[in-house]
Amino acid sequence: EPEVTQTPSHQVTQMGQEVILRCVPISNHLYFYWYRQILGQKVEFLVSFYNNEISEKSEIFDDQFSVERPDGSNFTLKIRSTKLEDSAMYFCASNPGLPSSGANVLTFGAGSRLTVL
Amino acid sequence: SQKIEQNSEALNIQEGKTATLTCNYTNYSPAYLQWYRQDPGRGPVFLLLIRENEKEKRKERLKVTFDTTLKQSLFHITASQPADSATYLCALVTPNAGNMLTFGGGTRLMVKP
Numbered sequence: 001e002p003e004v005t006q007t008p009s010h011q012v013t014q015m016g017q018e019v020i021l022r023c024v025p026i027s028n029h030l031y032f033y034w035y036r037q038i039l040g041q042k043v044e045f046l047v048s049f050y051n052n053e054i055s056e057k058s059e060i061f062d063d064q065f066s067v068e069r070p071d072g073s074n075f076t077l078k079i080r081s082t083k084l085e086d087s088a089m090y091f092c093a094s095n096p097g098l099p100s101s102g103a104n105v106l107t108f109g110a111g112s113r114l115t116v117l
Numbered sequence: 118s119q120k121i122e123q124n125s126e127a128l129n130i131q132e133g134k135t136a137t138l139t140c141n142y143t144n145y146s147p148a149y150l151q152w153y154r155q156d157p158g159r160g161p162v163f164l165l166l167i168r169e170n171e172k173e174k175r176k177e178r179l180k181v182t183f184d185t186t187l188k189q190s191l192f193h194i195t196a197s198q199p200a201d202s203a204t205y206l207c208a209l210v211t212p213n214a215g216n217m218l219t220f221g222g223g224t225r226l227m228v229k230p
Contacts, residue, residue, distance in 0.1 A: 004160075033217075041222070042220050042221070042222045042223070043155075043161060043206065043220040044220075045217045045218065045219065048217060056217055058217075089158075091160045091161070093160070103149050103151075103166055103210070104149070104210050104217075104218060105151065105163050105166060106161075106163065106218060107163070108160030108161050108162070109160050110158075110159055110160050111158070111159065111160050113158075
């Protein structure tokens with residue numbers, strides 16, 4: 001069964017450092033997402049990406065965050081200067097069709113755990 | 118904005134019994150409501166979707182109901198097994214925001230043998 005793969009599975013970084021989390025969405029999917037989950041809290045939407053541009057972003061997704069699809073397969077989330085409160089699981093997800101179809105069922109990756117010290 | 122409430126307390130049941138989890142939402146009724154399963158340290162996995170014009174949806178031992186009057190969905194697992202132990206997340210589509218998914222906090226289910 002096709003799956004979304006994420007790397008690294010766990011990254012430890014010092015506050016203020018840049019971090020790049022990588023994702024390989026399912027190959028024929030068109031929409032890509034990043035969500036995060038702080039330990040013990042809800043899964044929260046960060047950003048959606050379609051046709052090489054951001055389609056929606058949440059308040060969490062401030063200037064410190066950016067996303068990129070540098071080639072035909074990878075989808076990355078960059079945090080420019082990490083803060084302690086960025087420590088969380090970051091999930092990449094993808095969707096095969098246009099969300100305007102309404103259902104928007106997502107396939108999630110296993111996540112990248114980011115620990116900021 | 119839409120609020121989604123799930124019972125944050127863990128639900129403990131005996132193997133073989135039916136587990137019933139609740140999802141309540143405020144404001145508008147979504148066109149679609151989804152249920153996901155999340156295991157510790159893993160990403161959510163899609164289970165079932167129900168449309169606003171559907172009262173009930175079934176998939177094997179799973180059943181979801183959707184009551185737009187009560188603004189509530191119930192998620193049932195019949196003949197529960199220890200392998201069903203996980204956190205179950207309710208999710209709604211936000212139609213005017215790129216159809217992004219908004220998740221509830223989840224309910225942790227523990228099925229004891």
